Amino acid sequence: MFNKYFKFSIxxxxxxxxxxxxxxxxxxxxxxxxxxxxxxxxxxEMPKGTFQAIIDDFEMKNPNIKVKLIxxxxxxxxxxxxxxxxxxxxxxxxxxxxxxxxxxxxxxxxTPMDPLMRAGNLDPSEIAAIIKIExxxxxxxxxxxxxxxxxxxxxxxxxxxTGMPKTRSEFLDAAKxxxxxSKNQYGWALPLSMETPWGVQNDGMAWVWAVAGxxxxxxxPDLKNNKDVISMLKFLNDAHKAGVLSPGTLNKKEHDKVxxxxxxxxxxxxxxxxxxxxxxxxxxxxxxxxxxxPVVDGFKGKSDVAYAAWGIGISExxxxxxxxxxxxxxxxxxxxxxxxxxYANAFPGNKKxxxxxxxSDRLMAKAFKIFNNGxxxxxxxxxxxxxxxxxxxxxxxxLMLEGKQSHEETAAKTHAKWIG
Numbered sequence: 001m002f003n004k005y006f007k008f009s010i011x012x013x014x015x016x017x018x019x020x021x022x023x024x025x026x027x028x029x030x031x032x033x034x035x036x037x038x039x040x041x042x043x044x045e046m047p048k049g050t051f052q053a054i055i056d057d058f059e060m061k062n063p064n065i066k067v068k069l070i071x072x073x074x075x076x077x078x079x080x081x082x083x084x085x086x087x088x089x090x091x092x093x094x095x096x097x098x099x100x101x102x103x104x105x106x107x108x109x110x111t112p113m114d115p116l117m118r119a120g121n122l123d124p125s126e127i128a129a130i131i132k133i134e135x136x137x138x139x140x141x142x143x144x145x146x147x148x149x150x151x152x153x154x155x156x157x158x159x160x161x162t163g164m165p166k167t168r169s170e171f172l173d174a175a176k177x178x179x180x181x182s183k184n185q186y187g188w189a190l191p192l193s194m195e196t197p198w199g200v201q202n203d204g205m206a207w208v209w210a211v212a213g214x215x216x217x218x219x220x221p222d223l224k225n226n227k228d229v230i231s232m233l234k235f236l237n238d239a240h241k242a243g244v245l246s247p248g249t250l251n252k253k254e255h256d257k258v259x260x261x262x263x264x265x266x267x268x269x270x271x272x273x274x275x276x277x278x279x280x281x282x283x284x285x286x287x288x289x290x291x292x293x294p295v296v297d298g299f300k301g302k303s304d305v306a307y308a309a310w311g312i313g314i315s316e317x318x319x320x321x322x323x324x325x326x327x328x329x330x331x332x333x334x335x336x337x338x339x340x341x342x343y344a345n346a347f348p349g350n351k352k353x354x355x356x357x358x359x360s361d362r363l364m365a366k367a368f369k370i371f372n373n374g375x376x377x378x379x380x381x382x383x384x385x386x387x388x389x390x391x392x393x394x395x396x397x398x399l400m401l402e403g404k405q406s407h408e409e410t411a412a413k414t415h416a417k418w419i420g
Contacts, residue, residue: 034323035066039081040095042143042310042344043071045274048281050343058330065323073255075196084315085109092318093327096139096311098131098381099198099390104313105133106384111316112136116325122332126350131311131382141309142331143346145272146371147206148290148305150279152178155185155267164291168207168235171268171294175244178267187244189257189266190236192401196253197387197394201380203257203270204397206306207232209377210293216379224415231296233400233407240401250398262286272308273367276345290363292370304377305370310346347371392417 043051055067070091072080078097084090085104094110104110114137117124124130131139149171151164159178165171175187191199205215213228215221223229239245246266248256258275260266262282270293279286295303312331314324330336334352341348342356345364357364380386393414400410 033064033066034320035068036093036318036320036323036327037068037070037091038093038095038327039070039077039084039091040310041072041074041077042095043069044073045278046343047277051340054331054336054340054343057336058327061330062323062326065326067327075253075255078196088317090315090317092315092320092324094313094315096313097198098139098141098309098311098378099201099383099386101131101139101311101313102133102382102384102386105136105138108316110138110313111318111321112138113140113314113325113328116314116321116328120325120329122329126334126352127332128349128351129309133382139311139313140328140332140349142312142337142349143274143310143341143344144307144349144376145274145309145346146305146307146367146376147202147270147272147293148367148370149293150261150269150271150275151289151291152261152264152267153287153289155264164289165294166292167294167297167299169297172235172239172242172244175239175268176242179244181243184265186246186260186266188239188268189246189252189260190239190249191252191254191257192249192394192397193251193253194391194394194398197391199252199254200390200394200397201378202254202272202306202308204232204236204393205379206270206293207235209304209306209379211295211299212301212304212375214379221415221418223418224412226411230407230411233397233410236397237400237407249401258282261288270306273345273364274310276361276363276367277343290366290370292373303374305374307376307378309349310344389418 055069059065059067081090081094085107090109117137127140129141130137155178161174161177165174178187179185190203193199208215208228211228215223215229246260257266257269258271258278261269262279279288292303312328314321314328318324331340332350334350337348337350337353338355341353345357345361348355358368380390383389396410396414399405400407
C-alpha cells in the first residue's frame, strides 16, 4: 500500500513539476539572462530615447542577454574607460576613440575580435574600416563624424556678415566682428584643457588637415620647421591676441565649448556633426549652420576633413565575450547601422548602410557634401600613446598663448618631446 501511494505521489509530483516548468518557461523566468555592460558617450549625443530603443530591440531579439548602458559626456567617459583599462575593470563592450586603441591593445585591455568574427555572422568585407594593431582587429568604427565649423546665423546677421568665412583671414575678421564683450559673446570657443587635451587635435590640427598638411612623415613626427603646423600655431596665437577667444581657453573642455555655443556665448566652434542633435536639444531656438573649415589664403588644393569615430571593441577581461560580440555584430549590421547613424547624424560603419538623415536633414546634407569634397584625416588615430602626444603638444601651445614662446619654438619643442 505504501509503495503504491509512493509511486502515485511520484507521478503526481512529476506532473506538477512538468506543469510548473512549462509555466516558468512561458513566463521567461527560467531563461538565464547574462548582463553585459556597455560603456559609451553616444547615448547623450543622440535624440532622447533613440539609442535605448536600439538596445531594447537587441534584447528582444536576444532574450538571454541584458545590456546595462553606462553613459555620459565624452570627457567623463574617456576618463572612466582609461581607469577601467588600467585596472582590468573595463566594461564588456567599450565605446572607443581611435586615439586610444593602440595603448589599450598594448595594455591587454582589449580583446582581438578576429576569432569572434570568424565564428559569427558579420561579413568583414561590409565593415568600412577595421582598426588593427599588429594585424589584430581591435576596433570597428560604428559611426563616423566629420568636424565642420558651426556658425551662429543670428550672430552673423547682427554683425552684418553675409557669407561664410572661406579663408583664415575671413574667419579671423568675422570672429572680431562677432565678439561683443559687453554681451559676453565671443567669436570662437577653443578648448585646450590639459586634462582632456584632444582640443589640440580637433580644434588645432584640423586647420592643418584642412590644407592637406601633415604632422607625420614616413611614420615619424615632422613638426619642426613644418610650415603648415607653424602657420596653424601662428593663427591660434593671432586669434588669442585679437581677443576673440571666449575666456578660459586653457581650462576649457569640449563639452564647455558646445554649451557656450548652445547658449550664444560663442559664435563659432569646430565640432563633430553628432553635436547637431545635441545643440538642437540644448536650444531648440538656436539658428545655426555648418560649413567647411576655412583654409589659408590662396590655397587651391583639395582639403582633408578632420574626423572622429564612435568605435566599438570588447574588453579582454570580459567573462561574456560571446554575448558582447552579439551586440557588436548587431550594431554593425547594415539595417541597424543605418538606423543608428540616421539618429546620430553620422556616416555609417557598414558599407551597405545608408543614413536617412542625409536626405531628410538639411545640415546633414551639407555635411555629406563636405564629406564627399575632401579626404578624411586624423593622424592621431592608431598612434602609440596618442593622448599623451596630444598632451605634450597642448602644453607647448598653452605656453605660446601665455606669451612664453613663439609659434616656431612651440613646433620645435613639441617635435623634440615626441621623438623623445
